[in-house]
Amino acid sequence: MADRKTYFDNCIYIDIETTGLNPQRDEIIEIGALKILEGEINSTFSTLVEPDRKISFWATKINGITNEMVKGAPKFKDAAREFIEFVGDMIVVAHNAKFDLSFLGRQIKESLNVEFSPKFIDTLKIARGAYPYAKSNSLKALSKRLEVDYSGAHRALSDCHITHLCIKEIRKRLE
DSSP states (O other), X not given: OTTSOOGGGSEEEEEEEEXXXXXXTOOEEEEEEEEEETTEEEEEEEEEOBXXXXXXXXXXXXXXXXXXXXXXXXXXXXXXXXXXXHHTTOEEEETTHHHHHHHHXXXXXXXXXXXXXXXXXXXXXXXXXXXXXXXXXXXXXXXXXXXXXXXXXXXXHXXXXXXXXXXXXXXXXXX
C-alpha cells in the first residue's frame, strides 16, 4: 500500500482563521496552505488578512490573532488572488472542509466575482470513518489519538501541517 498513489500524494491542505463562526457575516483573517507533490511538502502559502470588521474577543481567544496583528496585512481581495493561483486546480484537503470552503467561496465570489469550488477531501469525514466510536474527531482529539504534535494549533498554516501529519498517521495505521 505504501507505493500506491493516492489523492494525498498531490494535493493542497488548506485552513483559515476567521473573525467569528458565521460564514455569511464573519471574515477570513488568515489563510494557510500546504502543497504536497509526490507525497512530499513542496511549498507553503500563509498570510494574515486585514478584515473590514473587528475580530471578536472569542476568535482572538481561540486563534490568538488580534486586530493589531492584521492591521496593514493584505486585504482579502489581494490575498485571495495569490491563494487561488497557489491552489490552481489541485484537490483541496481540509479538516471540516465545509467550514473553510463556505468562507472562501463567499468571500472570493464577493471580492473577485469568481467561483471557488474545488474538488475537496474532508479529513473530518475520514476521521469519523476511521474512528466511528470516538467521542470527538476534532483536529485536537484526532491529533491526540494519533500522537501528532498539536502545538501551534489554531493558526492556519500550523493546522495544515497538523492535518497532513494526522492523515499520514491514519494511512500508516491502515497499512
